[in-house]
Amino acid sequence: MTTGSPGTQGGESLLFLTDEQLRKGIEAMFFAYRAFTADPDRILENYEYGRAHHRAIHFINRQPGLTVNTLLTMLGVTKQSLNRVLRTLVEDGLVEARVGRKDKRERNLFLTTKGAELERELSDAQRARMRSAYRAAGPAAVAGFRQVLEAMMDPEIRRHYQSIRDTNS
Amino acid sequence: MTTGSPGTQGGESLLFLTDEQLRKGIEAMFFAYRAFTADPDRILENYEYGRAHHRAIHFINRQPGLTVNTLLTMLGVTKQSLNRVLRTLVEDGLVEARVGRKDKRERNLFLTTKGAELERELSDAQRARMRSAYRAAGPAAVAGFRQVLEAMMDPEIRRHYQSIRDTNS
DNA sequence: CTTGGAAAGTCAACATAGCTGACATAAAAT
DNA sequence: ATTTTATGTCAGCTATGTTGACTTTCCAAG
Numbered sequence: 001m002t003t004g005s006p007g008t009q010g011g012e013s014l015l016f017l018t019d020e021q022l023r024k025g026i027e028a029m030f031f032a033y034r035a036f037t038a039d040p041d042r043i044l045e046n047y048e049y050g051r052a053h054h055r056a057i058h059f060i061n062r063q064p065g066l067t068v069n070t071l072l073t074m075l076g077v078t079k080q081s082l083n084r085v086l087r088t089l090v091e092d093g094l095v096e097a098r099v100g101r102k103d104k105r106e107r108n109l110f111l112t113t114k115g116a117e118l119e120r121e122l123s124d125a126q127r128a129r130m131r132s133a134y135r136a137a138g139p140a141a142v143a144g145f146r147q148v149l150e151a152m153m154d155p156e157i158r159r160h161y162q163s164i165r166d167t168n169s
Numbered sequence: 170m171t172t173g174s175p176g177t178q179g180g181e182s183l184l185f186l187t188d189e190q191l192r193k194g195i196e197a198m199f200f201a202y203r204a205f206t207a208d209p210d211r212i213l214e215n216y217e218y219g220r221a222h223h224r225a226i227h228f229i230n231r232q233p234g235l236t237v238n239t240l241l242t243m244l245g246v247t248k249q250s251l252n253r254v255l256r257t258l259v260e261d262g263l264v265e266a267r268v269g270r271k272d273k274r275e276r277n278l279f280l281t282t283k284g285a286e287l288e289r290e291l292s293d294a295q296r297a298r299m300r301s302a303y304r305a306a307g308p309a310a311v312a313g314f315r316q317v318l319e320a321m322m323d324p325e326i327r328r329h330y331q332s333i334r335d336t337n338s
Numbered sequence: 339c340t341t342g343g344a345a346a347g348t349c350a351a352c353a354t355a356g357c358t359g360a361c362a363t364a365a366a367a368t
Numbered sequence: 369a370t371t372t373t374a375t376g377t378c379a380g381c382t383a384t385g386t387t388g389a390c391t392t393t394c395c396a397a398g
Contacts, residue, residue, distance in 0.1 A: 016303060017304065022296040024333075025299050025314070025315065026227070026292075027231075027330055029202060031318070032318035051354090055199070058196075068375065078356075080376090080377080080378095081357075083375080085355085103365075105364065105366070105373065105374045105375065106375080123192070127188065130195060130321070131186055133320035133321040134194070134317065135186060139182055139184075140313055141316040142313065144310030144311065144312060145310075145314045145317035146193070148303065149197040151303075158200070160200075161197065161200050220384085221383075221384060236345085236346095238344095246386090247386065248346075249348085249387085250384065250386075272345080272394080274344075275345065276347095340397105342398095343394105343395090343397100345394090345395100346392085348390080350389090354384090356382080356383080358382105359378105360379090361376105365374085368371070368372085
């Protein structure tokens with residue numbers, strides 16, 4: 001499993017595949033992800049919601065009308081876990097669950113005005129950090145960033161990821 | 170907060186800073202991080218440990234002899250939370266906590282042989298995914314990946330991140 | 339030398355958010 | 369008519385985070 005010393009690889013620049021480089025990448029993921037969630041987490045403390053609510057709100061905003069099952073796949077949690085979150089959001093009037101038009105077993109999820117407001121507050125904070133990082137690193141770095149992250153995803157999820165289209169503005 | 174339509178920015182290629190691009194970046198982080206933790210999580214199920222144990226083991230391996238306080242800063246949790254994790258690792262003989270040579274209040278943490286074995290098993294899996302993503306994306310993309318992640322970190326943590334040197338092999 | 343405060347450990351209580359398993363209902367599909 | 373699917377719900381468990389209070393150790397400054 002362990003990559004040997006770079007010199008033994010024969011290639012010109014496989015230096016970026018050394019264990020040390022990979023470990024730095026692992027640490028970068030850990031630290032960056034922590035920062036990435038910190039801003040919305042701080043906001044959520046003011047409400048009685050957690051990170052799970054944020055994730056649900058994010059994807060409902062991105063794909064208005066998506067079904068519970070689709071959301072389940074995107075979030076990668078059990079329906080019991082999601083249901084607890086979704087129930088409070090519906091009760092509090094942030095999310096509307098409409099019975100499916102074609103298939104009445106399905107529920108199509110939408111943000112209410114109030115839900116969209118919270119989404120905006122959360123994503124403003126998260127985008128501010130992302131924008132600042134993007135700006136500091138530049139367009140070429142951003143392209144690389146996206147490429148590596150995509151390559152890291154599980155294939156099925158990657159398809160979901162790529163299929164999300166801009167539905168707003 | 171919201172970036173206007175790209176055309177109004179005047180610049181040549183600020184297209185990578187549109188809200189849509191930022192949202193895609195947010196989603197990429199979420200999905201990639203999930204994949205990133207999935208492999209070690211699967212392994213940890215066989216033991217009675219969780220992700221918190223993995224993180225502790227990772228950093229103790231990277232900086233043998235680090236103090237509890239340093240580890241605390243790196244992990245960003247409370248000492249009570251870390252202590253619970255650390256105690257089980259010491260009890261199970263994966264981690265050794267030596268009384269500080271200079272300052273006897275401090276504990277210097279080291280992996281035992283058994284601890285190093287688990288570290289290897291976990292990091293092999295995690296590095297395999299990272300290596301595969303790096304290889305697929307190429308060196309230039311990897312450089313960009315690292316740049317964006319670094320720019321995303323909180324400054325204090327970024328200094329910690331950059332100060333970690335290769336202590337192995 | 340005494341004392342203040344830092345480092346570490348511990349106990350208790352609690353919250354969030356995951357999990358499994360079991361079961362209910364409605365509606366679509368066969 | 370029966371089976372399968374989509375969803376919702378209840379109960380109970382676990383991991384991992386939190387705060388607050390308290391103790392012990394021991395360095396370092398007064």
